[in-house]
Amino acid sequence: MKLDIFAPAKVNLFLSITGKRADGYHELVTVMQPLSIGDNLTIDTDSKELSFACNQKELAGEDNLVVRAARAWSRASGIKLTARFYLQKNTPVAAGLGGGSSDAAACLVGLNSLHNMPLSSQELAALAVKLGADVPFFLAGAPAICSGIGEKVSLLADFPELHYVLLNPGYPVSTQVIYKKYDLSWTKPKIRNRIGLSPHKGQSWANFLFNDLERVTLKEHPGLADIKQAILASGARGCLISGSGPTVFGVYPGKEEACRAANRLREMNLGWVAACKGLPG
Numbered sequence: 691m692k693l694d695i696f697a698p699a700k701v702n703l704f705l706s707i708t709g710k711r712a713d714g715y716h717e718l719v720t721v722m723q724p725l726s727i728g729d730n731l732t733i734d735t736d737s738k739e740l741s742f743a744c745n746q747k748e749l750a751g752e753d754n755l756v757v758r759a760a761r762a763w764s765r766a767s768g769i770k771l772t773a774r775f776y777l778q779k780n781t782p783v784a785a786g787l788g789g790g791s792s793d794a795a796a797c798l799v800g801l802n803s804l805h806n807m808p809l810s811s812q813e814l815a816a817l818a819v820k821l822g823a824d825v826p827f828f829l830a831g832a833p834a835i836c837s838g839i840g841e842k843v844s845l846l847a848d849f850p851e852l853h854y855v856l857l858n859p860g861y862p863v864s865t866q867v868i869y870k871k872y873d874l875s876w877t878k879p880k881i882r883n884r885i886g887l888s889p890h891k892g893q894s895w896a897n898f899l900f901n902d903l904e905r906v907t908l909k910e911h912p913g914l915a916d917i918k919q920a921i922l923a924s925g926a927r928g929c930l931i932s933g934s935g936p937t938v939f940g941v942y943p944g945k946e947e948a949c950r951a952a953n954r955l956r957e958m959n960l961g962w963v964a965a966c967k968g969l970p971g
């Protein structure tokens with residue numbers, strides 16, 4: 691049996707760091723939305739062994755999150771893995787778009803579905819957080835507020851339709867390095883509490899964008915400030931670095947405005963540009 695699964699990218703519309711755990715992981719409150727662009731994972735169970743291939747050769751190893759997710763699923767379910775995996779990467783890597791996390795979630799959901807659901811959603815969620823803090827969000831696959839280290843996922847109903855342009859400058863940024871350089875004294879409880887104002891219940895998200903990690907990523911990569919300016923000048927109502935970056939996204943009033951801005955930004959040769967929309971719940 692063969693299954694094709696779409697693994698969406700994400701943006702963080704809001705990210706406030708609230709603390710740090712003894713193991714070094716940060717506690718946060720973040721609002722994420724999956725996007726209409728992403729990777730594609732094919733799982734073919736008509737195989738005698740486990741094999742993994744990827745269109746990006748440097749990602750085709752045992753440490754790929756797809757392989758790690760598959761092995762974790764196999765251990766938890768007790769089902770021996772004989773499947774061929776093919777991952778088509780369409781979005782930039784180490785970009786703040788959650789690529790590897792989404793691929794891992796797609797693998798868990800895909801394997802579970804191909805084998806008649808041996809693991810409950812709670813069991814899948816427990817596997818997910820061990821693979822990465824963003825993986826539980828991708829299991830849910832809808833706009834959500836996530837807390838804890840990202841594993842407490844609360845879905846946001848009636849999320850508005852948002853149109854985005856993403857711009858990635860073409861170099862990777864390590865999530866670990868950005869978190870390490872974050873100083874907890876920068877955390878402002880007032881900002882954290884703003885999430886209670888619930889822009890998803892009417893306010894405009896474009897005016898609400900916030901990311902505590904942006905301060906660190908902008909300091910490490912000052913050129914991103916110019917990219918933010920270019921996105922705002924292209925007609926975005928708001929603009930932010932997603933997650934730990936370096937991808938910057940703009941929020942536009944509609945699809946046409948986003949497509950026009952994407953064309954304009956492409957002509958400026960600042961990096962990889964994509965227009966997309968947020969996926970609803």
Ligand SMILES: C[C@](O)(CO)[C@H](O)COP(=O)(O)OP(=O)(O)OC[C@H]1O[C@@H](n2ccc(N)nc2=O)[C@H](O)[C@@H]1O
Nearest residue numbers: 714715716791822823824825839840865866869933934
């Ligand atoms: C930046 C975000 O993408 C925002 O959604 C996530 O918080 C990161 O999620 P992720 O990439 O799935 O993170 P992981 O793969 O679990 O962790 C990568 C590294 O980031 C740091 N990390 C991650 C998540 C978190 N809540 N606190 C952290 O301090 C840890 O040093 C960890 O070693």
Ligand SMILES: Nc1ncnc2c1ncn2[C@@H]1O[C@H](COP(=O)(O)OP(=O)(O)OP(=O)(O)O)[C@@H](O)[C@H]1O
Nearest residue numbers: 754755783784785786787788789790793824865933
């Ligand atoms: N399937 C995968 N796709 C992308 N990167 C992967 C994958 N599996 C393992 N990796 C490794 O994970 C690292 C982080 O890549 P990823 O694209 O997930 O980062 P990210 O988009 O910044 O994630 P996040 O937004 O969750 O912090 C890469 O440097 C890569 O070596």
